[in-house]
Amino acid sequence: MTDTHPLLGRTAVVSGAGRGLGRAISVALAGAGAVVCGVSRNAEELESLAAEIKAAGGQAYAFPADIRGSADLDRLRDAVLAEVGGVDILVNNAGNLVKRPVVPLPVDEASGEKVGQPGSGPASVAMSDEEWDSVLDTHVRGSLHLVRSFVPGMLERRRGRVINIASSSVARSASLTVSYQVAKGAITQLTRALAKEWAAFGVTVNTIAPGHFRTSMTQALHDSPEGQAWLKERIPMRRTGDPRELGALAVHLSGDLASFITGQTIFIDGGETL
Template sequence: MSVTQFNLEGRTALVTGSSRGLGQAIARGLAEAGATVVLNGMDAERLTAAADALRAEGHSVHAAAFDVTDEAAVIAAFRRLDAAGIEVDILVNNAGIQLRKPLVDFSAEEWHRVLDTNLTSAFLVGREAARRMIPRGRGKVINIGSLMSNFARPTVAPYTAAKGGIKLLTQAMAAEWAEHGIQANAIGPGYMLTDMNQALTSNPQFDSWVKSRTPSRRWGRPDELVGTAIFLSSAASDYVNGQIIYVDGGMSSVL
């Protein structure tokens, strides 16, 4: 295998929820591997700042502000990309939110908000991307799962349900799209140092639990997802389909 198989030059990657956090780290990594990246987010000011920062580093970047949970907005966004001649070769479904409280205290509205953002968005954006990838006979879809794709903890029930759904949605995508030259896989991050986890990293008891529970004895960094993302975006993974790769410091391997 040649390292040139990991080169993403000539490819365009849309990364949802990429104005900060894991999505921004993945987008930067794909850009450094040669891809043109399309950043996505809801906060126009933050999205513009993220795009400008990558352009200042010499990367080719587009910004697409749209709500990944809104079917009409997703369809319109892809039509705008079509009109601009931008073909999405790589899709990273990263957008996500977290709400923490006991399951009995969740309202139906909160439940649907978490599932729509973390799971339904991957279906909506993935569907529109695949509708364009299938005629071209190639494409890469990477869904961002979690340790919660396979395990559960108290106070994060809708997130757990959504990320478990991501694992099986990824398999469903592979089952239907593999014959069209599309590879659909997932990444399952462990506990990462992100804005979304700020309350956890600042909690001495939880911080201690993560470090004691993880064989690597530390939290992960967002840039530690980049290697896996590049692999799953590249020709090096052309016969890898329907899989979830956990990047978790070994947490999912121990009791």
């Protein structure tokens, strides 16, 4: 291990790795020397990620899979372990977002009355059970599946890092994203519970709670003048985050110098939750 490659010899599994923050984390971990196993339902995005990392001199593999159901999990686990031998770092990043109210809201949208952030959909249409389940299954069930697949080896070796990606919304609230906030709240509590359970075995578990970063999920908000004004008004630093900043935090939490940090939710939000 060197100062410039603190994760040399380590292997990381990153879910939702093909784009957005998952991609930024994957690139950062690879740049720090880790072998990255990218997981996503989108094979094309994963192949693009692996090509980008390899072009920069790193090592990466693409593992298309749907982590929400059990059908793909045994195949995914066996394929990853056959390729890399063991996993040292697990980043639970996969997520989705449905902007709908739990029940229809009596909003007169024709008059300009709005609910939610700029670009939110109509508040008069309630979220379906299928949409609710989709969000909870992706964030919570998917994370649990990956934990069960890759953490037993960490416990046996008495060394490992689990990083769960939540959201700064766990410390505040936002309209029309109740399912997302419930899912991220569950992730932060999962972090605390598992950190306590695994602390004696050398496996740390922490949450990164990002604020506003430009991703495919939030691009419409970032691209509109109304959205830009809304964001700058909310964030004391008057800017949104650079994904490389989040990647650097993930690298630190994955390394040896973070071995005494566990059970924590670390906000990276420009002061929005202050």
